[in-house]
Amino acid sequence: xxxxxxxxxxxxxxxxxxxxxxxxxxxxxxxxxxxxxxxxxxxxxxxxxxxxxxxxxxxxxxxxxxxxxxxxxxxxxxxxxxxxxxxxxxxxxxxxxxxxxxxxxxxxxxxxxxxxxxxxxxxxxxxxxxxxxxxxxxxxxxxxxxxxxxxxxxxxxxxxxxxxxxxxxxxxxxxxxxxxxxxxxxxxxxxxxxxxxxxxxxxxxxxxxxxxxxxxxxxxxxxxxxxxxxxxxxxxxxxxxxxxxxxxxxxxxxxxxxxxxxxxxxxxx
Amino acid sequence: xxxxxxxxxxxxxxxxxxxxxxxxxxxxxxxxxxxxxxxxxxxxxxxxxxxxxxxxxxxxxxxxxxxxxxxxxxxxxxxxxxxxxxxxxxxxxxxxxxxxxxxxxxxxxxxxxxxxxxxxxxxxxxxxxxxxxxxxxxxxxxxxxxxxxxxxxxxxxxxxxxxxxxxxxxxxxxxxxxxxxxxxxxxxxxxxxxxxxxxxxxxxxxxxxxxxxxxxxxxxxxxxxxxxxxxxxxxxxxxxxxxxxxxxxxxxxxxxxxxxxxxxxxxxxxxxxxxxxxxxxxxxxxxxxxxxxxxxxxxxxxxxxxxxxxxxxxxxxxxxxxxxxxxxxxxxxxxxxxxxxxxxxxxxxxxxxxxxxxxxxxxxxxxxxxxxxxxxxxxxxxxxxxxxxxxxxxxxxxxxxxxxxxxxxxxxxxxxxxxxxxxxxxxxxxxxxxxxxxxxxxxxxxxxxxxxxxxxxxxxxxxxxxxxxxxxxxxxxxxxxxxxxxxxxxxxxxxxxxxxxxxxxxxxxxxxxxxxxxxxxxxxxxxxxxxxxxxxxxxxxxxxxxxxxxxxxxxxxxxxxxxxxxxxxxxxxxxxxxxxxxxxxxxxxxxxxxxxxxxxxxxxxxxxxxxxxxxxxxxxxxxxxxxxxxxxxxxxxxxxxxxxxxxxxxxxxxxxxxxxxxxxxxxxxxxxxxxxxxxxxxxxxxxxxxxxxxxxxxxxxxxxxxxxxxxxxxxxxxxxxxxxxxxxx
Numbered sequence: 001x002x003x004x005x006x007x008x009x010x011x012x013x014x015x016x017x018x019x020x021x022x023x024x025x026x027x028x029x030x031x032x033x034x035x036x037x038x039x040x041x042x043x044x045x046x047x048x049x050x051x052x053x054x055x056x057x058x059x060x061x062x063x064x065x066x067x068x069x070x071x072x073x074x075x076x077x078x079x080x081x082x083x084x085x086x087x088x089x090x091x092x093x094x095x096x097x098x099x100x101x102x103x104x105x106x107x108x109x110x111x112x113x114x115x116x117x118x119x120x121x122x123x124x125x126x127x128x129x130x131x132x133x134x135x136x137x138x139x140x141x142x143x144x145x146x147x148x149x150x151x152x153x154x155x156x157x158x159x160x161x162x163x164x165x166x167x168x169x170x171x172x173x174x175x176x177x178x179x180x181x182x183x184x185x186x187x188x189x190x191x192x193x194x195x196x197x198x199x200x201x202x203x204x205x206x207x208x209x210x211x212x213x214x215x216x217x218x219x220x221x222x223x224x225x226x227x228x229x230x231x232x233x234x235x236x237x238x239x240x241x242x243x244x245x246x247x248x249x250x251x252x253x254x255x256x257x258x259x260x261x262x263x264x265x266x267x268x269x
Numbered sequence: 270x271x272x273x274x275x276x277x278x279x280x281x282x283x284x285x286x287x288x289x290x291x292x293x294x295x296x297x298x299x300x301x302x303x304x305x306x307x308x309x310x311x312x313x314x315x316x317x318x319x320x321x322x323x324x325x326x327x328x329x330x331x332x333x334x335x336x337x338x339x340x341x342x343x344x345x346x347x348x349x350x351x352x353x354x355x356x357x358x359x360x361x362x363x364x365x366x367x368x369x370x371x372x373x374x375x376x377x378x379x380x381x382x383x384x385x386x387x388x389x390x391x392x393x394x395x396x397x398x399x400x401x402x403x404x405x406x407x408x409x410x411x412x413x414x415x416x417x418x419x420x421x422x423x424x425x426x427x428x429x430x431x432x433x434x435x436x437x438x439x440x441x442x443x444x445x446x447x448x449x450x451x452x453x454x455x456x457x458x459x460x461x462x463x464x465x466x467x468x469x470x471x472x473x474x475x476x477x478x479x480x481x482x483x484x485x486x487x488x489x490x491x492x493x494x495x496x497x498x499x500x501x502x503x504x505x506x507x508x509x510x511x512x513x514x515x516x517x518x519x520x521x522x523x524x525x526x527x528x529x530x531x532x533x534x535x536x537x538x539x540x541x542x543x544x545x546x547x548x549x550x551x552x553x554x555x556x557x558x559x560x561x562x563x564x565x566x567x568x569x570x571x572x573x574x575x576x577x578x579x580x581x582x583x584x585x586x587x588x589x590x591x592x593x594x595x596x597x598x599x600x601x602x603x604x605x606x607x608x609x610x611x612x613x614x615x616x617x618x619x620x621x622x623x624x625x626x627x628x629x630x631x632x633x634x635x636x637x638x639x640x641x642x643x644x645x646x647x648x649x650x651x652x653x654x655x656x657x658x659x660x661x662x663x664x665x666x667x668x669x670x671x672x673x674x675x676x677x678x679x680x681x682x683x684x685x686x687x688x689x690x691x692x693x694x695x696x697x698x699x700x701x702x703x704x705x706x707x708x709x710x711x712x713x714x715x716x717x718x719x720x721x722x723x724x725x726x727x728x729x730x731x732x733x734x735x736x737x738x739x740x741x742x743x744x745x746x747x748x749x750x751x752x753x754x755x756x757x758x759x760x761x762x763x764x765x766x767x768x769x770x771x772x773x774x775x776x777x778x779x780x781x782x783x784x785x786x787x788x789x790x791x792x793x794x795x796x797x798x799x800x801x802x803x804x805x806x807x808x809x810x811x812x813x814x815x816x817x818x819x820x821x822x823x824x825x826x827x828x829x830x831x832x833x834x835x836x837x838x839x840x841x842x843x844x845x846x847x848x849x850x851x852x853x854x855x856x857x858x859x860x861x862x863x864x865x866x867x868x869x870x871x872x873x874x875x876x877x878x879x880x881x882x883x884x885x886x887x888x889x890x891x892x893x894x895x896x897x898x899x900x901x902x903x904x905x906x907x908x909x910x911x912x913x914x915x916x917x918x919x920x921x922x923x924x925x926x927x928x929x930x931x932x933x934x935x936x937x938x939x940x941x942x943x944x945x946x947x948x949x950x951x952x953x954x955x956x957x958x959x960x961x962x963x964x965x966x967x968x969x970x971x972x973x974x975x976x977x978x979x980x981x982x983x984x985x986x987x988x989x990x991x992x993x994x995x996x997x998x
Contacts, residue, residue: 010814010889013918019891019927057800062779064803086814087891089938094930267922 002074003111006040006103010087014269016127016150018096021084025102025112026072030131031166032154033240034193036228040103045072048234071235077114085122097125097147106130109138116145132175133167139175140182148217149179149186155197156205164196173209180213187218192247192255192268194224200258211262221255221268223247271478277544283475284548287360288587291555294358295590296964299976308981313591314513314558317356319368325352327374331381336374338722339445346371346515346727347452353514355456355463357483359476362499362552363506364460364483367514372724378402380723383715391708395678395701396860398669398853399712400753404724405512406667407743408520408650409732410659411527414508415501419457420492422731423450429737439740442725446737449727453511457491498531498546502553509557512728520650521559521593522658525578526567532577543580550584558591558974562648564606565597565627570645572601579606585621586613591967591974592621595649598936599627611928615919618947620969625649625907625943626936633941634905637752637834637845644905652973653849653877653907653942654754659733662743664716665754665906666849668709671857672825673759673864673874675701676766680789680865689782691771698763702832706755710836710844713753717840721745751842754906757829758850758857761811761875761884764821765866769808772817779804789863792870806867812880812896823899830902847906848878852971855983873987877971878908882994890914894935907941911971913992916949944969950993957982957989 004026012022027043028035035041039048053067060068084098091097098119105112105128116126125147130139132151139149153172155161161169179186188210192198203221210216223246232239247255252268259266272280301318302309327336327345336345349371356366379385379402385392392399417425430443464487468480486495486503495501505527512518528550535541541549563581564574585592596602596610610622627645634644647655654665679697683689721742730736730743741747773780780801788801811818826848833846850857858873866881868874875881878900885893890912897910912931918924932943946969956963956977966977968988977985 007887009887011887011891013921013924013927017923019930055796055799055803057796057803059800064800064807066807083814086895089934090891090894090930093934094927096927096930 001111001114002076003080003108003115004043004045004072004074005080006037006072008080008083011090012099015099015101015129016097016148017125018094019087019090020096020099020127021087022099022101023080023084023115025100025105025108027107028102028104028131029107029133029167030104032191033164034191034196034224034244036225037103038228038231038235038237039071043107045070045074046235047071048231049236050234077111077118080115081118081122084119084124088122088124091124095125097127099127099129099150101129104131104134106134106138109141113142113145116142120145131167132172132179134171136175136178139179143182143184147185149184151176151186151188153188153190153206153210155202156209157202160196160202164193176209176213180215183215186216187220188216189220189222191222192224192252193241194244194247198224198247198251198255200255203255203259207259207262207264207266210264216264219259219264219266221252221259221266223252223268270474272475272482277542280544284544284551285587288548288551288584290360291358291551292588292590295555299964299978300961303979308984309975309979313975313979314519315366315555315590316370316513317366317368320354323352323368325349325369327371333376333381335376335381337380337724339441339725339727342371342515342725342727343445343448343452345374347448350452350456350514353456355460357460357463357467357480359467359471359480361555362479362483362549363503363556364464364487365456365506365510365556367510370514370517372404372516378724380719383719383723388708388712391704395705395708396671396674396857397705397708398667398671399709400664400668401712401716402720402723403664403667403716404516404726405518405520405729406651406654406664407662407729407748408522408648408656408658409508409512409518409729410734411505411508411522411732413659413732415504415527416494418490418492418494418504419450419454419507421494423447423454426450426731426737429740433740442740442742445725445727446731450731453507454491456511457487457507461487461491495531498528498535498541499549501528501531502549506553506556508732509559513557515728516724516726518728519557519559520656520658521561522650523563523565523573523648524561525563525575525581526573529575529577532580543576546577546580547584547587550581551588554581554584554588554592555590558593560593560595560650560652562595562597562625562650563622564602565625565648566599566601566645568642568645570601572599572603574603574606579609582609582613582622586616589617589619591619591976593974594622595625595942596622597625597627597649598933607929608925611925611932614928614945614947615925618916618919619967620944620946620974623942623944623969624932624936625655626940628937629901629903629939629941630655630905630907633903637843637904639905647905649942652851652971653756653847653909655906657750660735660748661750661752662748663752663754663845664713666756666851668713668754669756669758669850669853669857670702670705670709670829671759671860671874672702672757672829673762673857673861675705676763677861677864680766684782684786691767691775694770695767699828699832702829706832706836709755710838713842714838714840717744717746717751717842746841751840753842753844754847755833755844756847756849756851756906757826758848758853759861759874760822760825760829760848760878760900761818761880762861762864762866762868764811764825765808765818765881765884766864767821767825768810768817769805769865769867772808773804785865789865792863793867802867805865808866810866810880810884811899812884812893813886814892814895818880818884819896819899822896826900826902826908830904833902834904845904845906846902848900848902848908850874850877850971852984855987876911876991879911882990888994890931894931894940898935898939901939901941903939909942909944910935910940911969911991912943912945913994914945914947916947919947944971946992948992953989953992957985960985
């Protein structure tokens, strides 16, 4: 079974417990305006161009400088697994493991299932980062080989959610409840986008919803990350939110406090 | 009012304020040093800037003005020490400090009259860092000084002088050692007089009390062995001052275990509490940036972490100055102690402590033919190195092979004539490496035959077993073990170059030998040069998982280790391989033209066993850790892991645990030593622009820590590049 991935990031410290490797799968069904991994949106490999790296050598077909690069590569689950396996001693020592991220990994559910199963057989703890908007059966099939689910809950207002991600939040909320009903451990994130999700009202509503679920171990607020902006130009895309800045610490603290009190620990980064 | 009468809280506050004042004085002293000497590019040693009008110069005995031998060194040391004003800081527990290092007055490391002509052309051709005329780089046993005291040492020298009167050389040896000890005792005496004066004049009752305690401790240890913890710390302070001011000697010892009996006795008798202990140890740490080991197994394998180990960390924490503390990690290391060490790294971000790997060091040394018990006694006492205190002469961190240069010589020979292939190039490389190692063996032989006439170890002889007993210098066959360390440097440049040629010329055929030759000759200038460089740079590098570059590192390190241990020497020494550049990455790089890894002519080589900056995908520390495991020589010396951590990890929940897991896994899998920097890329860039605004910033340059402000711009750039490259992930 092959999949399309954009990157394998070892020593990843922010995508779950312990020392982890995060595998970024290509393709996403949402179109979040703030997405900082735009190279993971389309399902197929694509070209990116960085003109500043061009030395005009004329060997564009096999560009040696990285001025033209193909983002995304096809790989078998076994080959990816072998690369992940090199960090096995570090996963075991730290309580870490492997996280599938993206993009939306559930768009490549069969590949994800095979990769996660290989990890499990090797004693590696597993996690997935999903937007939780796809039919629940896709996730459900993976649950036997997952230790925890990380999902995004971006906005409680469906209109806002649709306007900024292109997708309704109704399936997300329904899937969150089903996950809770099964008692699957989960951690939830909200990207804080100024003018959109970064309001006390939104954060408080999400926290209240999560507090009622019973399976959410932690709620994390993610400050706006502008680092994806240059990638849009390289991919020939237009970034919808130019000039947006990360929120100051005081705002993050205020939003964190707003979200507190629902029985779910809240943090920000 | 005396210190003893203070409430525990008041005493803690008093000591903390005094330690803080020592920290602040240290920062001011660092600024003065830069104003006086400019950039030092080395460890700082906590010495003091001499007075404005200081003008002492040694008396030479050769046309170049250098001094040599037992007489030259002992008499000049006597005169230099006499030129130092005594140093007494009322807020410190320890008296004494020094202003200059005698060795630094030497212009030439070896004797002007030595005939280096059989080797000089080869030394120049390969840029060999040989051991001729090197001093110290072995470890005295401070327990000898503690057991005998300075007076007892003097009696020991006199006793053996009476026994060993056969040769004039022996007689000179003992005369020099006695003069050395008299110089030291006289230095203590002058300091005692100064303490007495300051105590009499002091009006603050607590400072006066401290000075009177300092006076009693120094009077007690001027001739006799110490009885109390304070006296033991004062004896070791003098040990540090004498050794460092003589020839820059910087090896410490197993400090927790050395101090433990004194601490236990004093606390059992109710003489001191932990606050007093921290204050004394703080004073000791301020006497010098010596390399001390904490924890680790004793000979029988029992862990040595004690209450004193914790108090040493506590003292270092409160002082927060440059400190070279190495914690030896093994299965028996208490988890809470390990946690505390990493928490302190996180707290101060000043590069201490660092961590050595017991199992791999023991396994390696056993593989080289020694017992596990002896291997456990071989403790971390230097920049990248271990030594058995008092019995081993390893000359570690002194002899270096520039593997990038050896590669370049081989490549040029291949281009000059004959078949062009990676296999032939590899053969030529091995042949040239053998030539280099033969030069190293020959010059080490020469060193062991002659150095006692040049640079005798007047201080460390006293702290070793053998030299005083036989009347022969430590470099002159009087020690038990001569295990000479030979470090490879630039292994990543050589390995990446082999990998790039194999990939681009032989496997993918994207380049021809002629294209590579031309591009190297032009230092990758012009469009074609740029293209060739880009293609070579894109080849699989050491630092990428399971890459051809990594496979070449395994090959080159394995061959290097094998050739080093097979090297025969005439003077009875054996050789032990390691991978370390020290801070010579710039210097060694300048000697090497453009290389097929895409590196420009004259630019730096890789640091120690680390890949070239930027080679590790996303800067992943686990990938880097595995890469450095590939560069281990496995014979008891180190291939250190220079770990630059993003400070973000310190804010991360579970960050300490993650770093512990990383450190422990690396060391359990064969790693030997880990030096850690936790510095933010923006901070280091800002400090590079305006270092004077960051007088407190300490970085682990290689195995040693130094104030960033004392580094030259070129050197700072080196540290900046490493940290920025690691933080880029």
